[in-house]
Amino acid sequence: MSAIYAASDLHVAYPDNREVVRGLRPADESDWLLVAGDVAERFSTVEWALGTLRERFDTVVWTPGNHELWTPVDDPVTLRGVERYEALVEMARRLDVHTPEDPYPVWHGPDGPVTVAPLFLLYDYTFRPEGCATKEEGLAYAHETGVVCTDEYLLHPDPYPTRDEWCRARVEATEKRLTEIDGPTVLVNHYPLVREPTRVLRYPEFAQWCGTEATADWHTRFAAAAMVYGHLHIPRTTEYDGVRFEEVSLGYPREWQPRERPHGLPRRILPA
Numbered sequence: 001m002s003a004i005y006a007a008s009d010l011h012v013a014y015p016d017n018r019e020v021v022r023g024l025r026p027a028d029e030s031d032w033l034l035v036a037g038d039v040a041e042r043f044s045t046v047e048w049a050l051g052t053l054r055e056r057f058d059t060v061v062w063t064p065g066n067h068e069l070w071t072p073v074d075d076p077v078t079l080r081g082v083e084r085y086e087a088l089v090e091m092a093r094r095l096d097v098h099t100p101e102d103p104y105p106v107w108h109g110p111d112g113p114v115t116v117a118p119l120f121l122l123y124d125y126t127f128r129p130e131g132c133a134t135k136e137e138g139l140a141y142a143h144e145t146g147v148v149c150t151d152e153y154l155l156h157p158d159p160y161p162t163r164d165e166w167c168r169a170r171v172e173a174t175e176k177r178l179t180e181i182d183g184p185t186v187l188v189n190h191y192p193l194v195r196e197p198t199r200v201l202r203y204p205e206f207a208q209w210c211g212t213e214a215t216a217d218w219h220t221r222f223a224a225a226a227m228v229y230g231h232l233h234i235p236r237t238t239e240y241d242g243v244r245f246e247e248v249s250l251g252y253p254r255e256w257q258p259r260e261r262p263h264g265l266p267r268r269i270l271p272a
Contacts, residue, residue, distance in 0.1 A: 001028060002058075002109040004116070004186065005266035008036035008230025009065065009249035012049045016253040020263055021049055026057050032107060033057040033266055034116065036230040036248060037065025037190030043077035046088065051095050059105060061098040063118035064088060065190040065231060066209070070154035081158030081166070085120070100174075104181065110271045114225055115181050119174055119189040121215065122167035127195050127207035135164065135208075142205045149209040171214045178222045186269060188228045193218050194240055197232060197247065219243040226269050235264065244272070 005026070012018045026033070033053055039046045039062075046068055054060045068088055071080045079087050089099045098105050100120040107114045128138040142148050151163065160166040178185075187193065191211035198207035210231060219227050219241065226244045233251035237244060248267045250256055256263045 001271075002030040002032070002107070003027065003268055004032045004034065004107055004109065004114075004270040005057075006034040006036060006188070006228045006246060006248040006269050007250060007265045007267065008190065008228075009038040009233060009251050010035070010040070010049060011038060011067070011250065011252060012040045012045055013042070014253050016257070017250060018049075020250060020265065021052060024053065024056065024266055030058045032059040032061065032116070034118070034186070034188045034228050034248075034269065035060060035062040036188050036228050037063055038067040038230060038249075039065070041067050041070050041072050042075045043087070043091070047091050047095070050092055050097050054095050054097055059098065059107075060096075061105065061116055061118050061188060062092055063100050063120050063188055063190060066122075066149075066151050066155055070150070071156055072154065080156040081160065083158070104177075107186075107270070111225065112270075114184050114186055114270065116186045116188065117178060117181065117222075119187060121170050121174060121189055121191065121212065122163060123191060123209055124164035124167040124171075124212045124214070125208045126213040127198055127210055129205045129208070138205070138208050142208065145203070145205055147203040147205045149206065151209055167212055168214075171212060175218075178218070181222065184223045184225045186226050186228060187219065187222065187224045189215075190229060190231050192229045192232070192245060192247070193227055194245075196240060197229075197234070197238060197245065200234060201232065219245075226272070228269060235267075
């Protein structure tokens, strides 16, 4: 029986995480795998992981996290911003992996048909800390506390002036595409579409780099059967407005190894 599974934040630069990816297998040869970003930082490492997963799963759907979009100093691929994203998309296509730039695939399993929509949206600093009325105030507070996302140094928005302007452009273009879908969806994004999942962060000021308020109603507007995300490294299932939100991250070895069920991946999304 065909099923949709998901995983995110594989961070395969860590040897233990690479072994997890080597061990991921479908339950049925027709199974799909949704990969919700943060596969790795170096271009070639992302390619290895997606290629390995595509060899095993019938269909692989990927959307980038922030780590794929970094331009590390030790990566031979020095592309930045939109050019780096576009190069990642072309690499994924060569591997026969679906990206946010392709027609959304339709799954015809037991709970189908369901349109699987990988979203690349970024964030716009609207998940600000309590009492901060502007992006500038939020960032200043984060710098005071020392909780600053590495994106501020390695994720370049070129040719957009800022990451939040890139985010706004992505939200506008994606929203238009989603309105053309008829029927239920599975929405896949690196970041949660609503702010609520970030309320449990140990350092709440980090929420600024975790999404945008512009998508707060997308799970209901676009008939989501499930919303799949990662980024927070807090794997769990929650529900908002009757829609299941699945945080499917692996995370860093120090985070997942102490758990009773160390990683529990891949997580089944459908059938529910």
